[in-house]
Amino acid sequence: xxxxxxxxxxxxxxKLDKIVEQARRDREKREQGxxxxxxxxxxxxxxxCTREFHRANLHELTVHHRDHNHDNNPPDGSNWExxxxxxxxxxxxxxxxxxxxxxxxxxxxxxxxxxxxxxKLKDMLKGKE
Ligand SMILES: [Zn+2]
Ligand SMILES: [Zn+2]
Numbered sequence: 001x002x003x004x005x006x007x008x009x010x011x012x013x014x015k016l017d018k019i020v021e022q023a024r025r026d027r028e029k030r031e032q033g034x035x036x037x038x039x040x041x042x043x044x045x046x047x048x049c050t051r052e053f054h055r056a057n058l059h060e061l062t063v064h065h066r067d068h069n070h071d072n073n074p075p076d077g078s079n080w081e082x083x084x085x086x087x088x089x090x091x092x093x094x095x096x097x098x099x100x101x102x103x104x105x106x107x108x109x110x111x112x113x114x115x116x117x118x119x120k121l122k123d124m125l126k127g128k129e
Contacts, residue, residue, distance in 0.1 A: 031063075034073045038063045038080040048087035062088045068095060 044053040044061055053061045064081045065072060072079050083091060 030073075031070075034080065035063045037075070038077055038082060041077045042080070042082050045082065046084040046087050047081045048083055048090070051084050053084070060085050064088050064091055068092075 039058070039061070044058060045051065046053070046061065047064075061082055062085055064083045066079050066081055069079070
């Protein structure tokens with residue numbers, strides 16, 4: 001027999017779970033929305049490694065937000081970039097390193113110095129060739 005207090009606590013938990021679940025579903029729906037649009041708009045090729053994608057492996061092609069703001073989804077696709085899961089991971093890893101680089105005092109001070117804004121520009125230029 002649960003005490004009334006325990007029941008209350010449980011219902012509060014459930015409510016929170018539902019809110020979290022709802023938010024997660026909303027986000028997934030939105031992500032599917034822009035993913036579909038981006039896949040219609042761009043060729044199914046990774047913008048970094050230029051790997052081509054077909055129906056069988058299309059789930060490995062993801063939509064990256066150039067400004068890292070997932071809420072910024074202009075309908076012309078200017079903030080989207082199709083990247084395979086590996087390059088996408090890489091891209092975010094670089095972003096994290098760039099963020100942490102300012103505070104973290106690691107042995108990697110030399111490699112951190114190579115993390116300049118022009119790296120990305122170079123990559124972009126390379127990708128266009
Ligand atoms: Zn790739
Ligand atoms: Zn991304």
